[in-house]
Amino acid sequence: MHPxxxxxxxxxxxxxxxxxxxFMYAIEFLQLFGxxxxxxxxxxxxxxxxxxxxxxxxxxxxxxxxxxKLRAWKAIKxxxxxxxxxxxxxxxxxxxxxxxxxxxxxxGVNPFFEHFFGILTFILGVLSGFSTxxxxxxxxxxxxxxxxxxxxxxLLMYLMLGSTLMAYFSHLYNLPYLGTFIFLSFLFLALGLGxxxxxxxxxxxxKRPTMNEALNLPHNRPIRVVDTGTTTxxxxxxxxxxxxxxxxxxxxxxxxxxxxxxxxxFLVLYAWITxxxxxxxxxxxxxFVLVGSALERWSFFVEGNHVQNLFYGLYPEEGxxxxxxxxxxxxxxxxxxG
Amino acid sequence: xxxxxxVIDLNTCVGCHACATNCKEWNTQAAFGPLxxxxxxxxxxxxxxxxxxxxxxxxxxxxxxVFHLPxxxxxxxxxxxxxxxxxxxxxxxxxxxxxxxxxxxCIGCKLCSWSCPYGCREFDEADKVMKKCTLCIxxxxxxxxxxxxxxxxxxxxxxxxxRFFGDIEDPNSEVYKVIEERNGFVLFPDMGTNPAxxxxxxxxxxxxxxxFEKHILKPDNPLFLEVMKRHHVSNKAPQEKQVEExx
Numbered sequence: 001m002h003p004x005x006x007x008x009x010x011x012x013x014x015x016x017x018x019x020x021x022x023f024m025y026a027i028e029f030l031q032l033f034g035x036x037x038x039x040x041x042x043x044x045x046x047x048x049x050x051x052x053x054x055x056x057x058x059x060x061x062x063x064x065x066x067x068x069k070l071r072a073w074k075a076i077k078x079x080x081x082x083x084x085x086x087x088x089x090x091x092x093x094x095x096x097x098x099x100x101x102x103x104x105x106x107x108g109v110n111p112f113f114e115h116f117f118g119i120l121t122f123i124l125g126v127l128s129g130f131s132t133x134x135x136x137x138x139x140x141x142x143x144x145x146x147x148x149x150x151x152x153x154x155l156l157m158y159l160m161l162g163s164t165l166m167a168y169f170s171h172l173y174n175l176p177y178l179g180t181f182i183f184l185s186f187l188f189l190a191l192g193l194g195x196x197x198x199x200x201x202x203x204x205x206x207k208r209p210t211m212n213e214a215l216n217l218p219h220n221r222p223i224r225v226v227d228t229g230t231t232t233x234x235x236x237x238x239x240x241x242x243x244x245x246x247x248x249x250x251x252x253x254x255x256x257x258x259x260x261x262x263x264x265x266f267l268v269l270y271a272w273i274t275x276x277x278x279x280x281x282x283x284x285x286x287x288f289v290l291v292g293s294a295l296e297r298w299s300f301f302v303e304g305n306h307v308q309n310l311f312y313g314l315y316p317e318e319g320x321x322x323x324x325x326x327x328x329x330x331x332x333x334x335x336x337x338g
Numbered sequence: 339x340x341x342x343x344x345v346i347d348l349n350t351c352v353g354c355h356a357c358a359t360n361c362k363e364w365n366t367q368a369a370f371g372p373l374x375x376x377x378x379x380x381x382x383x384x385x386x387x388x389x390x391x392x393x394x395x396x397x398x399x400x401x402x403x404v405f406h407l408p409x410x411x412x413x414x415x416x417x418x419x420x421x422x423x424x425x426x427x428x429x430x431x432x433x434x435x436x437x438x439x440x441x442x443x444c445i446g447c448k449l450c451s452w453s454c455p456y457g458c459r460e461f462d463e464a465d466k467v468m469k470k471c472t473l474c475i476x477x478x479x480x481x482x483x484x485x486x487x488x489x490x491x492x493x494x495x496x497x498x499x500x501r502f503f504g505d506i507e508d509p510n511s512e513v514y515k516v517i518e519e520r521n522g523f524v525l526f527p528d529m530g531t532n533p534a535x536x537x538x539x540x541x542x543x544x545x546x547x548x549x550f551e552k553h554i555l556k557p558d559n560p561l562f563l564e565v566m567k568r569h570h571v572s573n574k575a576p577q578e579k580q581v582e583e584x585x
Contacts, residue, residue: 065447066447067445068446068466074443075445075447082424083422141453216524226393230383232383233384235386239448308456312457
């Protein structure tokens with residue numbers, strides 16, 4: 001699939017915003033039960049404004065992949081069936097709810113409403129991330145994405161972005177949560193790495209449909225594309241098969257792994273074990289995760305193979321070849337829930 | 339419930355691209371147009387087409403067969419592109435099962451094309467909306483046209499008469515009958531889309547000349563004389579033939 005840069009941008013901004021809010025509000029929430037010391041109001045204000053700006057930038061950036069930006073509000077219409085619609089609703093509601101929470105928090109008038117909107121923002125943030133991941137995971141025609149692993153590690157990436165940035169801010173504002181967030185960064189980085197590896201390993205075991213299945217021909221019949229009707233590329237071959245990306249993929253994936261998971265894990269472990277936490281180490285950890293995530297998202301899109309490529313002979317061949325004359329018909333069952 | 343669809347006979351389709359050309363010609367000027375083109379006379383022409391013709395070769399050399407597959411929107415009965423549309427711009431009509439895009443509501447997010455396993459939806463970079471085959475809905479309901487012309491442009495133009503149009507749910511329709519009689523099949527049956535457009539499979543026709551000579555040209559065949567006479571007449575020069583007929 002062709003990677004839309006605006007969606008990668010949305011992932012980075014919305015991921016940081018939602019990830020940061022999840023941890024920021026978790027500290028505030030624990031304070032309700034007398035655990036921890038909460039956060040100073042000015043820190044909440046600074047972080048909250050940053051989260052608001054990021055989600056705003058994300059929404060603005062994401063609109064660039066739309067043909068008609070001004071009609072984007074219409075995306076709320078099919079909330080009942082479309083994950084994209086749900087994403088739009090939840091992201092928008094997250095931004096509004098976050099603003100209300102910040103105002104209530106700063107005014108400090110009513111703790112009930114403050115925490116009501118805090119919890120609401122928390123839930124909307126998670127739902128927004130979940131819906132975005134489900135857009136990809138529910139697409140049963142891109143088998144690489146059509147799995148619960150996609151959703152889990154998408155949410156883990158949000159938590160990675162949030163926890164590494166929160167660790168940096170803990171150090172910056174001298175908060176007593178530095179150790180916790182260094183541990184959480186390590187935890188989510190390790191889990192993220194595990195699920196990303198699972199995502200990649202799963203691709204080797206996919207039962208891919210064949211061109212014979214696409215054209216409903218007997219399975220033992222060799223078939224090849226002679227002509228696709230046009231001499232040049234068209235929308236289908238450009239949108240669903242990114243030729244340049246496929247060539248670069250073998251280089252980009254290792255770099256993405258290195259920047260997103262390996263280097264930050266080493267930095268966090270170094271900070272944890274030696275106890276040397278400074279701006280450089282914690283700032284670099286977040287920056288590495290940020291840049292790595294951009295490459296990781298790019299690879300995620302390019303790795304996806306749409307089944308319509310079968311008609312153009314651009315789909316990867318399945319893992320095994322049928323013997324000549326072997327008449328068994330392979331049943332491909334693709335379920336929506338992986 | 340009615341379900342309008344195309345049935346394409348792969349046996350007679352010669353891959354002349356007339357359906358695609360006439361589709362483009364009609365739809366670029368009609369209600370759902372234009373179908374934008376970029377660099378049409380340059381080195382890399384590109385544009386929106388509702389209908390594309392693929393050519394495939396099956397078998398192994400020397401016993402290969404080439405067939406052409408015209409592929410336009412299949413108007414699936416369980417269209418996966420409809421529920422994913424966030425605005426409801428993409429919809430399936432209840433009265434005739436045609437899947438359409440409302441250009442005024444389409445935000446151009448391309449998600450419907452991601453959800454089509456056939457690659458039958460194309461994004462128009464000029465209009466910034468998703469476009470697809472409409473089964474020439476502006477023709478088939480146009481009462482100013484004579485009834486025999488109320489068919490999709492591709493069906494009307496097909497020189498090989500390989501395309502049929504009608505209601506595949508109506509047992510009295512031509513398309514229902516050809517699907518039943520000639521084992522009509524659909525593309526990607528495993529995807530759960532239940533496409534409405536059907537294809538009629540290729541049938542290999544073989545003429546065994548040895549058999550012909552052995553049985554039909556035998557002197558004790560009661561029709562032997564007639565066969566020979568016709569053969570004799572058809573081999574004569576046209577002028578002689580005329581004279582003979584007059585006589």
